[in-house]
Amino acid sequence: MITSLSIKNYALIEKLSIDFSKGFSIITGETGAGKSIILGALGLVLGKRADLTSLKNKEEKCIIEAHFEISKYNLQPFFESNDLDYEADTIIRREILPSGKSRAFVNDSPVNLQELQELSLLLIDIHSQHQTQELSEEKVQFEIIDAIANNIDSILEYQSLLKSYKSDKSKLNLLLKKQAESYKEQEYNTFLLNELVESNLKSGEQEVLESDYEKLNNVEIIKESIDKSLAIANEEQIGVMPNLKEIKVSLQKIATYSTEYSSLLERITSLTIEFDDISDELNRCADKLFNDPEQLELISQKLQLIYNLQKKHQVSTVDELLEIQTKLENSVLELGNLEQEIASLTNSIQEKTATLDNLSKEIHDKRVKAVPVLSDQLVSILETLGMPNVRFKMDINPTMTYFENGKDELQFLFSANKGTDFGLLKKVASGGEMSRIMLAVKAILAQYSKLPTLIFDEIDSGVSGEIANGMGEIMKEMSQTMQIFAITHLPQIAAKGTAHFKVSKATVGEDTLSELRLLSNEERVVEIAQMLSGTVVSDSALNHAKALLN
Known part of the structure; x- marks a missing residue:
C-alpha cells in the first residue's frame, strides 16, 4: 500500500508531503481544486509520460516520491528479475528536469518507464470514469471472468505459445513463397x-x-x-x-x-x-x-x-x-533443405496447434464454470445498490480463431428491469448503472487479487442518496483487505472513510497553489456539511453530517 506521497514543483503544487494509512481514505474538494493534479502526480510515479508543462517553475526540476509498504505482496520475484534492490518500504521517485528529460528510480536504482509501469500494475489500480466505459469492451469482460476462473497462468502460457506459433506460421509462409x-x-x-x-x-x-x-x-x-x-x-x-x-x-x-x-x-x-x-x-x-x-x-x-x-x-x-x-x-x-525446413516447421505448428487447442479448451471450461459465480455475485451486490431486478447473461462461444486470450467470443448481456430483454451492456446500461456495475466488479475482483491499493476516481457518477450509501458500504468492506481511496463529491460515500483528505486551491500574491491535507474530526464534519448544503453551512447540515459520520 502507499504510505506517503511528496510532490515538489508540479503543476499548481509548490511543495506537498502527505502520509496515508491503510483502510478507506476519502479525497474531496471543489471542482478545479486540484484532485486531478494529485492523480497526475501519482500517475508520473507509476510510469506515465511527462513533459515540461508538468513543471510549476520551469527553472527548477520537479520531484515526485512515493513510499509503498509491500512486504505482504510477494513482489520479490519482480525485483529479482529486474535486478532491483527489494525493500519492504519501497521508494519510487520520478524527476523531471527543466531540459524536459525525465528520470525514474526504484529504491535509488534507475529504471526505465516500462519497468516502472510493470511495477505499478502490481501496486495500484487507479479507476477512473473512463475505465467504467471500458467495462463494455470484450477484452475487459474476459479479464474479469478470467480472474474469477483463475485462468491467468493458463492464459500467459497460451499467449507465449501463441507468439511462437505465429512466428512459425510467418516463417512457414515465407518458406512456402520461396x-x-x-x-x-x-x-x-x-x-x-x-x-x-x-x-x-x-x-x-x-x-x-x-x-x-x-x-x-x-x-x-x-x-x-x-x-x-x-x-x-x-x-x-x-x-x-x-x-x-x-x-x-x-x-x-x-x-x-x-x-x-x-x-x-x-x-x-x-x-x-x-x-x-x-x-x-x-x-x-x-x-x-x-x-x-x-x-x-x-x-x-x-x-x-x-x-x-x-x-x-x-x-x-x-x-x-x-x-x-x-x-x-x-x-x-x-x-x-527448404523442403526439410518446411516439413520441420509444419510439424512444429501442428504440435503447437494441438497444445493451443488444449489450453484454449481448458480456459474455456474454466470460464464457463466462472460465469454463474460472477453473475450471482454481481446480482447479489447490485441488489444492495438499488438494482433488485438486475440480470446478466454471459454467452461464451468457442470459435476456430486464435485470439490473444483463447479461442472464445463473449456476449456480455444485461437487463436492469423485469420484462426487458437482454441487451449488450454498452447499449442498454445507463451511466449510473455502469458505475454501480463497475464497483461491483471491483469488489468481486478484490477477493481474487492481492493488489495493495485501489483508487476510485469519481466512480459515483450518476448516483446519489441511498445508492451512494450502499456504494460507500461496499468500498468500506473492500478496505478490510486492501487500501482504498475514493475521490468523491457525495457526502454519503465521504462519511464512510476512515481518513478524509481535502484538496483546496488558494491565491497567494500573484500565484495559485493547490494543497492536500488530512482533516480533523471537526473539519471533516464541516466538509461533509458543505457537501450537503453548499458554502453556507446550516445547523441541519451539520447535524446531518454528524449523523452520517456516526
Missing part, C-alpha cells in the same frame, strides 16, 4: 546444370584446347617452318651448328693465351649446347606434328561448346562457368 518461386526456376536451373555437367568442363582446359586447335589447324605451316629451321641449323656445309663447332675449335687453340679468349670459348661452348638443345626440341616438335582432321573437329566442337556456354551465361572463362555450375548445384540442394 519454395513456389524456386519450383518455377527449378526446371530451367536443372536444364542449365545438366548442360554444364554434361560439358565436363575442367579448369584451364580452354587455353590448352585453343593451343591444340591452333597447332592442328596450321600443321602444314608449322611443319614447313620447323623443317626449314632444322635445315638451316644442321646443313652440313653452311648450317648454323657446323659453323658454331668450327668457331669453337678455333677458339680452343687460343684459349690458353688469355682469359679473354678462354671466356669467349666458354660462351661459344654454352651457345653450342643451347643451340643443340633447340635443334633437338625442333626435331621433337617435328616428330609430334601430324595432320589429324578428326581430332581438329573434336577440339573445334568442344571449344564452340565452351564459347556458347560463356555467351549464354555472360562470362569469359571456364572457371566462371564452373562457379555457376556450383551455384546451380547448391540451389538444387537448397530446395531440398
Whole structure:
C-alpha cells in the first residue's frame, strides 16, 4: 500500500508531503481544486509520460516520491528479475528536469518507464470514469471472468505459445513463397546444370584446347617452318651448328693465351649446347606434328561448346562457368533443405496447434464454470445498490480463431428491469448503472487479487442518496483487505472513510497553489456539511453530517 506521497514543483503544487494509512481514505474538494493534479502526480510515479508543462517553475526540476509498504505482496520475484534492490518500504521517485528529460528510480536504482509501469500494475489500480466505459469492451469482460476462473497462468502460457506459433506460421509462409518461386526456376536451373555437367568442363582446359586447335589447324605451316629451321641449323656445309663447332675449335687453340679468349670459348661452348638443345626440341616438335582432321573437329566442337556456354551465361572463362555450375548445384540442394525446413516447421505448428487447442479448451471450461459465480455475485451486490431486478447473461462461444486470450467470443448481456430483454451492456446500461456495475466488479475482483491499493476516481457518477450509501458500504468492506481511496463529491460515500483528505486551491500574491491535507474530526464534519448544503453551512447540515459520520 502507499504510505506517503511528496510532490515538489508540479503543476499548481509548490511543495506537498502527505502520509496515508491503510483502510478507506476519502479525497474531496471543489471542482478545479486540484484532485486531478494529485492523480497526475501519482500517475508520473507509476510510469506515465511527462513533459515540461508538468513543471510549476520551469527553472527548477520537479520531484515526485512515493513510499509503498509491500512486504505482504510477494513482489520479490519482480525485483529479482529486474535486478532491483527489494525493500519492504519501497521508494519510487520520478524527476523531471527543466531540459524536459525525465528520470525514474526504484529504491535509488534507475529504471526505465516500462519497468516502472510493470511495477505499478502490481501496486495500484487507479479507476477512473473512463475505465467504467471500458467495462463494455470484450477484452475487459474476459479479464474479469478470467480472474474469477483463475485462468491467468493458463492464459500467459497460451499467449507465449501463441507468439511462437505465429512466428512459425510467418516463417512457414515465407518458406512456402520461396519454395513456389524456386519450383518455377527449378526446371530451367536443372536444364542449365545438366548442360554444364554434361560439358565436363575442367579448369584451364580452354587455353590448352585453343593451343591444340591452333597447332592442328596450321600443321602444314608449322611443319614447313620447323623443317626449314632444322635445315638451316644442321646443313652440313653452311648450317648454323657446323659453323658454331668450327668457331669453337678455333677458339680452343687460343684459349690458353688469355682469359679473354678462354671466356669467349666458354660462351661459344654454352651457345653450342643451347643451340643443340633447340635443334633437338625442333626435331621433337617435328616428330609430334601430324595432320589429324578428326581430332581438329573434336577440339573445334568442344571449344564452340565452351564459347556458347560463356555467351549464354555472360562470362569469359571456364572457371566462371564452373562457379555457376556450383551455384546451380547448391540451389538444387537448397530446395531440398527448404523442403526439410518446411516439413520441420509444419510439424512444429501442428504440435503447437494441438497444445493451443488444449489450453484454449481448458480456459474455456474454466470460464464457463466462472460465469454463474460472477453473475450471482454481481446480482447479489447490485441488489444492495438499488438494482433488485438486475440480470446478466454471459454467452461464451468457442470459435476456430486464435485470439490473444483463447479461442472464445463473449456476449456480455444485461437487463436492469423485469420484462426487458437482454441487451449488450454498452447499449442498454445507463451511466449510473455502469458505475454501480463497475464497483461491483471491483469488489468481486478484490477477493481474487492481492493488489495493495485501489483508487476510485469519481466512480459515483450518476448516483446519489441511498445508492451512494450502499456504494460507500461496499468500498468500506473492500478496505478490510486492501487500501482504498475514493475521490468523491457525495457526502454519503465521504462519511464512510476512515481518513478524509481535502484538496483546496488558494491565491497567494500573484500565484495559485493547490494543497492536500488530512482533516480533523471537526473539519471533516464541516466538509461533509458543505457537501450537503453548499458554502453556507446550516445547523441541519451539520447535524446531518454528524449523523452520517456516526
